[in-house]
Amino acid sequence: MTRTDRSWLVWILLGALLFAGAALWLGPVALALVVWLALWGLNTVVAGRGGARFLAPVLFGVTLLILWELTVRLLEVPTVILPAPSQIAQAFAANTPTLWADFVQTVLKGALTGWLIGCAAGIATAVLVARSDFLRRGLLPVGNFMAALPIVGTAPILVMWFGFGWESKAAVVVVMVFFPVLVNTVAGLADTQAMQRDLMRTYGASPVQTLRYLALPSALPFVFNGLKIATTLALIGAIVAEFFGSPTVGMGFRISTEVGRLNLPMVWASITVAALAGSLSYGLIALLEARLTFWHPSQRARR
Amino acid sequence: MTDITAPGAAIGRTPLLFRIAHAAGPILAVVAGLIAFWYLACIPMNAAQSALEAERAGAELTTTAADRRTMSGLAVAFEHPTEAVAHAFVQERPRLPAPHQVMVELWDTTVGQDPTSRRSLVFHAGITLGPTLLGFAIGSGLGILLAIGIVHSRVMDLSVMPWAIASQTIPILAIAPMIIVVLNSVGVQGLIPKAIISAYLSFFPVTVGMVKGLRAPSQSDLDLMRTWNASALRTLVSLRLPSSLPYLFASLKIAIAAALVGAIIGELPTGAVRGLGARLLAGSYYGQTVQIWSALFGAAIVAAGLVALVTGIERLTLRRMGLAR
Structure with missing residues (x-):
């Protein structure tokens, strides 16, 4: 940014003028466009300054929200198609207890239980398999293949087996999460250099010690990669499984029934909860990754 | 791991068939293991239905249908091993179909049908x-x-x-x-x-x-x-x-x-x-x-x-x- 400090003020003034002009003379579409341009200009200015790493994305998000609200109000989009953010916020505030119950049922009981079991099973299997080169060469392609399959499709089968409760959702999550975690962990455990393994041998380290001090730490970046994929998959699995049968509580149940009643603000409130849960759990894993694999180049580069 | 040769040293000389076997061998072994596990899993999964079908066919069983409802599939399979194995892979609507049943259905609905028909x-x-x-x-x-x-x-x-x-x-x-x-x-x-x-x-x-x-x-x-x-x-x-x-x-x-x-x-x-x-x-x-x-x-x-x-x-x-x- 080569501009002087005062120039951004001019931009904002210009934007405000254009905004007023557009509101008076042009249709709502042009108004939305002008708002977009003005906020984008502001973002350009912000991106050139300190603290942009946090401010720029926030500003972009706010821009989207304002545009959404503007478009819905000015174009008078029916609520059935797309509710405004303010309507969604109202629905969210009015139905907090319901949304909380859904959250507990789907995320805490279904997704979290399944995620824990699936990830533990995936990592444990990987540790067992990694000892044998033969099994590893056989399991990696098969696991990669399975990870690419539409495993969500097993949801109707598992709902048939485990009933409508949260257990079947946890089962779906286990199946979905298992292969990505397995494949990533196996790949990670193999990611040690011959020199490092030789060093462990000269120390007279037992296989367990080699695993504890060499293979597991160097596998961590890969494991976290798998865990991150797993968090998103877990939520998807738990919600989609509810479409095939569920008690009268749960986020998937809420979304499908409220869509049926065309109560779209409530649907979007549920989606907001899902998005928050997804982003938060992803953030938690990323935070844990930064703490545990601070030595890895991908983490160091950020500082 | 204990080979003395440098990695990749022999690749030029290895016959093609051997290389294919080297790559495919472990995969086939893992797939075979999975299929074997699948067949085994069919027995307890379908045990309750197997026992019912055996009873309908006139076999005398030590448990009644009501008993079996409270038992797990594994318990039923251990109680009536012969019936469970005999009927596990041939059911009309099994809880877990055997691999060959799926393959037969897959074959029937792809090759056995006109590709433009709804059954295909x-x-x-x-x-x-x-x-x-x-x-x-x-x-x-x-x-x-x-x-x-x-x-x-x-x-x-x-x-x-x-x-x-x-x-x-x-x-x-x-x-x-x-x-x-x-x-x-x-x-x-x-x-x-x-x-x-x-x-x-x-x-x-x-x-x-x-x-x-x-x-x-x-x-x-x-x-x-x-x-x-x-x-x-x-x-x-x-x-x-x-x-x-x-x-x-x-x-x-x-x-x-x-x-x-x-x-x-x-x-x-x-x-x-x-x-x-x-x-x-x-x-x-x-x-x-x-x-x-x-x-x-x-x-x-x-x-x-x-x-x-x-x-x-x-x-x-x-x-x-x-x-x-």
């Missing part, structure tokens, strides 16, 4: 393939454009990239039904809504892969372009795009598999009667487990075929560009 799985796969490919094309096109924008503009990098990542933590697949129903209520039907979901799912891997790929050229290569006074467009076309291709293909493989998942999920909510997802749904409504499993395997085969197709194009392209390994 090929027909349903074709219905699902349409939105998959359309969504894949839209999604990867958008992904590439977005990546080019992100690489060239610091503002976009800072403000859009975090949201592109955050958008993936939203369980989009879970709101797919809503998109379908809402678009349906506005009158948009058929291919487009499913393609939108496929596009959304496939755009992200492509964006991330392409951003990485477009930034792959080394600083000295970029400097060289600058000494030639190359414009940003020229650098993009002559340097960045060619060197991003390996990254692009890696992410295209993920994207096309994701697009198929999107198209299948997209078929669920409208009560569609055609497509692989519709077969899954119909199978789960009527308890036709064999049909569900065959639809699942059909989807798996389609996914494998699509990924293989992308891999083939990748090999061809990279070889012609001299980038092949």
Whole structure:
């Protein structure tokens, strides 16, 4: 940014003028466009300054929200198609207890239980398999293949087996999460250099010690990669499984029934909860990754 | 591990057949193990039904149907081992169909049927393939454009990239039904809504892969372009795009598999009667487990075929560009 400090003020003034002009003379579409341009200009200015790493994305998000609200109000989009953010916020505030119950049922009981079991099973299997080169060469392609399959499709089968409760959702999550975690962990455990393994041998380290001090730490970046994929998959699995049968509580149940009643603000409130849960759990894993694999180049580069 | 030879030293001399066996052997062993486990699992899973069928056939059992309802499948299988094994693999509606039952159903519904008939799985796969490919094309096109924008503009990098990542933590697949129903209520039907979901799912891997790929050229290569006074467009076309291709293909493989998942999920909510997802749904409504499993395997085969197709194009392209390994 080569501009002087005062120039951004001019931009904002210009934007405000254009905004007023557009509101008076042009249709709502042009108004939305002008708002977009003005906020984008502001973002350009912000991106050139300190603290942009946090401010720029926030500003972009706010821009989207304002545009959404503007478009819905000015174009008078029916609520059935797309509710405004303010309507969604109202629905969210009015139905907090319901949304909380859904959250507990789907995320805490279904997704979290399944995620824990699936990830533990995936990592444990990987540790067992990694000892044998033969099994590893056989399991990696098969696991990669399975990870690419539409495993969500097993949801109707598992709902048939485990009933409508949260257990079947946890089962779906286990199946979905298992292969990505397995494949990533196996790949990670193999990611040690011959020199490092030789060093462990000269120390007279037992296989367990080699695993504890060499293979597991160097596998961590890969494991976290798998865990991150797993968090998103877990939520998807738990919600989609509810479409095939569920008690009268749960986020998937809420979304499908409220869509049926065309109560779209409530649907979007549920989606907001899902998005928050997804982003938060992803953030938690990323935070844990930064703490545990601070030595890895991908983490160091950020500082 | 204990070989004295240097890695790769013998590759030139190894016969082709031996190399194939070396690569395929472990895979076949693992697949065989999985199938064996599947057959074993069928016995306790289907035990209750097996015992019932044995009773109907006139066998005297020590337990009644009411007893068995309170027992687990494993317990029933141990109580009546012969009946459980004899009837486990031939049931009409098993809880877990045996692999050969699924294969027979798969064969009957693909080769045994006219591909244009509704009973044919090929027909349903074709219905699902349409939105998959359309969504894949839209999604990867958008992904590439977005990546080019992100690489060239610091503002976009800072403000859009975090949201592109955050958008993936939203369980989009879970709101797919809503998109379908809402678009349906506005009158948009058929291919487009499913393609939108496929596009959304496939755009992200492509964006991330392409951003990485477009930034792959080394600083000295970029400097060289600058000494030639190359414009940003020229650098993009002559340097960045060619060197991003390996990254692009890696992410295209993920994207096309994701697009198929999107198209299948997209078929669920409208009560569609055609497509692989519709077969899954119909199978789960009527308890036709064999049909569900065959639809699942059909989807798996389609996914494998699509990924293989992308891999083939990748090999061809990279070889012609001299980038092949």
